Amino acid sequence: MSPSAEQYGDRMFTHVTQGERARLDALADAVSQYTHRDLRRLDVPAGERLLDVGGGTGVVSQRMTETHPGAEVVCVDRSVTLMSDRAGYAHVEADVCDQATWDRLGTFGLVHARNLLMHLRRRDFVFDRMLEAVVPGGWLMVADMVDAPELRRSLRFRETFAQLREYMEAELGTSMTCGMTYAQRMQDAGMTDVGVSYDALTVGPDKPGAAFMARTLRHLWPDIVSKGYAKPGDADEAIAYLEGGRHWDSAIAFVTAWGRKV
Template sequence: MSDAPAPQGGYGRDLFAPEHPEEAGRIDAAALVYDPVTFRRLRALGAGAGGRCLEVGAGTGTVARWLLDEAGAAEVVALDRDTSGLETLAGPRISVVAADLRDEDLDLGRFDVIHARFVLMHLPERRRLVSRLARRLNPGGWLVLADAVELPDGHDTASAYRRTMDAMWRALATTIGTDISTVPAYPRFLREEGLLDVAGEVVCPPLTAGGPLARFWSETWSRMRPQLEETGLVDATAVDAALARLASPDLAVFGPGMAMAWGRRP
């Protein structure tokens, strides 16, 4: 996807508007699947306890709440361009900041944990942003990045499901600049920033009919119908068939997974 035309829009503005009545539910469906993975990793790193934490792209606040209530963070800063999903996050140890991570004047101080999930993949400046986030770590602090990866079936190139998934990635690339091709490079990026104990893992949760992940993709594709069809890879009939596949007990594919990479500031 690196050769896609330059994007003209942005996440939350040209796609997935936060004021849409189904947007919070779409985000929470993904959180049901990926939050346990995130929490397990942060817990294994010992990240958050007694520290100052930054949650980038806080969404509806599920990770920020966990850092505060379960990890025992001293302070959590929940950052998002739109903070309408964070209205219930209130308290003396939490700050909700409405800002764009790309703002060069944004200075929130330094942190012991910085976590960004499904954020950098949507920002063309992702490599520069990794550097900025790494510089915001306190000594001993952890930077944890997570974004989407795919395990496509190379023998399935013509099914409605595969064509719709491919159309989605192309539409995301041309509309808002999404690119998952650099996600496998995240461990290298962290090492280039001088971080230690760099490692990573890939988790591909089950994609089952009627499950939260199927609901997430169904809602995503339904909301993106015009953009999907504009790619020329699918028409309305193909999208309908792909949506039916997500709801069918015959569904048997690896859905997109999540790659996590982490490193510690010396």
């Protein structure tokens, strides 16, 4: 396959794509309980601003306005199309791979990103900018999906997800393993109170993680096929398996790391 310069949101996963709102809502349904649990661990310094990076629909920013009433909450994303008009947080439409974005964002008592860095070729740059944007005594929290294929019982599901993963890695620069590196990076950067949580999403009846994965397969499959990574019917069995509600299996893991800046 030829190297690609495409970035998340250029063409695949734009916020105006039909079904993208529902896909991001399914993602939020699958992981927000873990995000909320881990955000509760952090005592954000009084009076400081809070930032959600690549905030998508604004679901985490909305939560921040509820947990920190009166604090200024900022949600930055390359597209603000899916954010609520009546939200109590600031919408900033900007590319976080661009230094100018960070120059104008300023500093925060909490900087959070979920399911963003894994999709960025410039993830190291963005991680460093997020760390810089945290005030002393403030927190950095970064979360991403991590793939654990060997835990999947279904060989067909494992094979189909391997095709999707190969496509996303080659075409978008996505990493399905980088989430395991964040806690160590925070430790090495001299942060204190570093912690990490690892939550397994499952396939099963009414499991939002499975619904999210099925939606992602449906969305990407025509492009995966047209670029030669798979054949048209290859994903049908895995989609039925994820959506059928009759099978229990391992879906994917969700890892969150946090640390306090000295």
